[in-house]
Amino acid sequence: MNxxxxxxxxxxxxxxxxxxxAQAGRSVLVLERSIPGAEASSAAGGILSPGVEAEPGPFHHLCMESLGRWSDFAAEVERLSGSWVGFRGGGTLEVSVDDRFTPVLAGRAAALERAGVAVEILDGDAARRLEPGLSPETRGAIWFPGEASVDPRLLGRALHVAASRAGARFLQGQVRGIAVEGGRVVGVDHETGRIDAGAVVLAAGAWSLQVAGHDLPAGAVRPVRGQIAVLDTRPPLLSRVVFTDxxxxxxxxxxxxxxxxxxEEAGFEKVVTAGGLLHVLQLAVEAAPGLATAPVVESWSNFRPATPDGLPILGPGRIPGLFYATGHYRNGVLLTPVTADAVSAAVLGRATPVDLAPFGPGRLSPRGAAR
Ligand SMILES: Cc1cc2nc3c(=O)[nH]c(=O)nc-3n(C[C@H](O)[C@H](O)[C@H](O)COP(=O)(O)OP(=O)(O)OC[C@H]3O[C@@H](n4cnc5c(N)ncnc54)[C@H](O)[C@@H]3O)c2cc1C
Structure with a gap:
């Protein structure tokens, strides 16, 4: 196979x-040991928030580039797949429900404004006018009106279908390693045998270092567990994403x-714990007390692919033919459109739509050169 x-x-x-x-006319084979989208990608909240997640700088710029692509990307994936991906505007509210966090939030808002980021600062009453389900204790909020969310489960299915319809082939099974001959990538060793390829993109999320033959240093990607509980509210208690501290x-x-x-630094132990549920349910009820009577209908955990500096690993490795699209940590959903555009451009040898230098794998080795 090739x-x-x-x-x-x-x-x-x-x-x-x-x-x-596939849209660029390349023959593309996607190798997945499980079901496409089954891991971190379907476990995510689906928040698209450069404002809360990124300090001003190159990473914020990358996040904004991706956010700017999201509306068109959602429409394109929906058109190709025939399925809704749950893209929803309304912005993100970062709220303070106690006196301790209020000055921290005010400081963040000032720093963002100085850096030219569009934010609106609301007092408690204004925040509650936007979201009446918020706690009467709400002291104030930063509102990022241009932000959005998406439903990652719907997106994972739809993107799989879209890529298939564009011509990408999918094969189930474990990749054991990247095959290198004569100093360049020649394919992968798959559980079904050797698969020849001119280029390989490592996109194995938190498991990326388990694929032999990469040129990343030890510790370049590690799992950080996240647990989520789902409450059912009827009619809906909130309409936009709410962050607290x-x-x-x-x-x-x-x-x-x-x-x-x-x-959580918990290795690859995929469980939901009493302490994890306590944490997320407590913050939920503090932020929106009406949630105290809502039924808990689901819970899960999965692993963010974290890097030592919290930035994704994007673009070419040191071995010719090897590329990375991994290490997206807390923001892989947000960064999906820009990763797709930029890493595909790198593979095709075209100019990338954003500067990938700050996100290259070379930054991760002690001397700044990929090993
Ligand atoms: C609880 C939680 C909440 C999150 N919330 C958000 C959010 O609100 N917004 C946001 O932007 N991001 C969020 N994230 C982060 C986001 O989910 C990840 O950054 C993103 O999904 C990473 O995508 P990925 O394709 O790299 O990884 P994954 O979805 O984990 O995909 C990697 C795939 O590689 C496969 N694989 C691994 N090894 C092999 C192998 N050897 N052979 C074959 N296949 C292999 C795996 O089975 C898996 O399907 C959250 C993450 C978690 C865990």
Whole structure:
């Protein structure tokens, strides 16, 4: 079996890059050991928030580039797949419900404004006019009106279908390693045998370092577990994403509200714990007391692919033919459109739409050169 490009992993990153490469006329094979989208990509809250997630600088710029692509990307994936992806505007509210966090929030708002980021600063009453379900204790909020959310489960399915319809092939099974001969990538060792390819994109999320033959240093990607509980509210108690200093609430249009999330160094132990549920349910009820009587209808955990500096790993490795689309940590859903465009451009040898230098793998080795 062979392909121009092999993608290792069919999460949002693997499927997004595969879609763009197939649209560019390349023969594309996506190798997934499980079900496409089954891991971090379907466990995510689906928040698209550069404002809360990124300090001003190159990473904020990357996040804004991706946010700017989201509306068109959602429409394109929906058109190709025939399925809704749950893209929803309304902005993000970062609220303070106690006196301790209020000055922290005010400081953040001032820093963002100085950097030219569009924010609106609301007092408690104004925040509650936007979201009447918020606690009467709400002291104030930053509102990022241009932000949005998406439903990652719907997106994962739709992006898989879209990439398939664009011509990408999908094959189930474990990739053991990247095959290198004569100093360049020649394919992968798959559980079904050797697959030849001119280029390989490693998009295996938190498991990326388990694929032999990469040129990333030890510790370049590690799992950070997040737990989420889902509450059912009828009629919907909230209509936009709400952050506090402890976590977030992500409302879906049907009234379900995702309460997340923990940030745990727990290896690959995929469980929901009493302490994790306590954390996310407590922050939910503090932010919106009406949630105390809402039924808990679902819970899960999964693993963010975290890097030492919290930035994604995007673009070419040191070995010719090897590319990365991994390490997206807390923002892989937000960064899906820009990753698809930029990493596919790098594979095709075209100019990338954003400067990938700050996100290259070379930054991660002690001497700044990929090993
Ligand atoms: C609880 C939680 C909440 C989150 N909330 C948000 C959010 O609100 N907004 C946001 O932007 N981001 C969020 N994230 C982060 C986001 O989910 C991730 O950054 C993103 O999904 C990473 O995408 P990926 O394709 O790299 O990884 P994954 O979706 O994990 O995909 C990697 C795939 O590779 C496959 N794979 C691994 N090894 C192999 C192998 N050897 N052979 C074959 N296949 C292999 C896996 O089975 C998997 O399907 C959240 C994450 C978690 C866990």
């Amino acid at each position: 392909a121009d490009v092999v993608l290792v992993g069919a999460g949002l990153q693997g499927c997004g890059v595969a879609l763009r490469l 402890k976590g977030y609430l992500v409302p879906r249009p049907d009234g379900r509200i995702l309460c997340g999330s923990t940030m």
